[in-house]
Amino acid sequence: MSTSFDPDSISFPVGHFIGDRLLDAQPVIDMHRPSDGRLYAGCPVAGADLVDQAVQTAKKALKDSNWGGIRPRERTIALQRWADLIDAEAEALARLEAVSSTRPVGHLVAGDIAITAEQIRFFAEFADKEGSALVPTDDANLGMIVSEPYGVVGAITPWNFPISMAGWKLGPALAAGNAIVIKPSEMTPFSTIYLAQLAIKAGLPAGLINVVLGDGATTGNAITGHPDIAKVSFTGSTIAGSAIMTNIARTGVKPMTLELGGKSPQIVFADADLEKAARVITQNITSNAGQACVAGSRLLVEESIAPQIAALIKAQALTARAGPTWDAATQYSPIISDRQRAKISSIVDAAISAGAACLTGGRMMGGDGYFYAPTLLANVDQSSPAITEEIFGPVLTMQTFRSEDEAIALADHPTYGLAAGLFTSDLSRAIRLTRRLQAGTIWVNRYGRSRDHILPTGGYKQSGIGKDLGREAYLANRKTKSVLIGL
Ligand code: NAD
DSSP: OOOOGGGGGGOOOOOEEOOOOOOEEEOOOOOOOOOTTTTEEOOOOOOOOHHHHHHHHHHHHHHHHOOOTTTTHHHHHHHHHHHHHHTHHHHHHHHHHHHHHOHHHIIIIIIIHHHHHHHHHHHHHTTSOOOOOOOOOOEEEEEEEEEEEEEEEEEEEOSSSSSHHHHHHHHHHHHHOOEEEEETTTTTHHHHHHHHHHHTTOOOTTSEEEEEOOOOIIHHHHTTTTTTEEEEEEESSSHHHHHHHHHHHHHHOOOOEEOOOOOEEEEEETTTTTTHHHHHHHHHGGGGGGGEEEEOEEEEEEEHHHHHHHHHHHHHTSSOOOOOOOOTOOBBBBOSSSHHHHHHHHHHHHHHTTTTTEEEEEEEOOSOOOOOOOOEEESSOOOOOOHHHHOSSSEEEEEESSSSSHHHHOOOOEEEEEEEEEESOHHHHHHHHHOOOOOOOESSSSOSOOOOTSSSSSSEEEEEEOOBBBBHHTTEEEEEEEEEOOO
């Protein structure tokens, strides 16, 4: 049970974490608390020299500890100890996270942090269970597919779920026997540093996790272009993913996993449990104030039930309690920055000026924090930026359809294919449409991940390349070598 706290009582680990030490660094980027707009810290920016120091430290740690070559169960046990410490330190982690991010403290302890610890345990178990294979050959040969770690993995994460996103990268990379240089978002870097400090406390070799702080242009580029980074794992926007591909192509070829943006549809048929559908849809678009890659931000409803669904969503939209993220009772999050809130506001205002009906919300909320009211827009033109762009806020657009074909045509986004939701009580229709929907994840009569970490997540189209979570994420952190021995 998490408790409210005073944000001014928290001190932040401002610096880069390389080896087992926090290196002093000059704050460069101003950091404001999303909940009240107060300037509270500054984020340093690591240049190419510091990134190189982190990479060399990681390489040396791999060599000295033989992390990739020790008995795999030892890796499992070490990572399990780390996960246990994360659970034990959940309150402290939550406080660091809640001040700088949009995650309410109450959601962090039982949600993000507990799930991250669980996912690290999940990946730790692959270390001694997933491996090389003997393959059929003729009697004159012995054929093997040998699986090996990459070496040093470079990871870059976004601000919207900082601890979870760090866990998605760190868990599989370390379990698979790699070291990692990770750059969290410049808006929410401190909880990732704390995770690295806890790893040392748990007995993981120093230098296995190195955290460099900074922006994308300087620090991010130095990571993705570093010749000794063997693989890049990125989560963030499609535009940054594209810039990373360019930089990798420019500086040398290496594998990459890219988890990018989305503009996911939620399709409701008249035969669905409408009360449940409305509840799930509202809960999803208001959770973290819509700042989720898989936010189901495009509601597509069968025409006959549109007024009913709209009324249900409208009635529920404002019920989550808004408040500072350090208040244990807060359910509704602020937007990460004033700039991001202004972007949301301008897209919504433009849609309304172009003729969309604002059924609820459509405004900034009062107070010093960057809150934006849950918003439902109807009659939005298919070419409107409210439909085409990833708004990354609590904004739901509603469009209607008359047939499955029309629903599929509206659902099909030209750029994104991260996730899709489908509400229907017709089993055949559900199966038919899961086959037709072009998305990396499809949820039927629910929306959002469960705690089944075995289900991978990743995008179709420009929503990404490769997967996080699941066996796929572990395997993506190993390379394979084919060996054929003549007998
Ligand atoms: P962003 O792309 O602006 O930044 C993400 C990270 O990349 C940050 O650490 C940033 O400093 C860094 N970065 C930016 N440009 C870079 C470059 N050229 N080279 C290297 N690093 C660079 O995204 P954001 O605003 O932090 O996060 C929101 C975005 O992340 C949304 O588009 C959301 O959909 C996406 N996201 C995707 C998933 C997923 O699993 N697909 C999960 C969470 C968030």
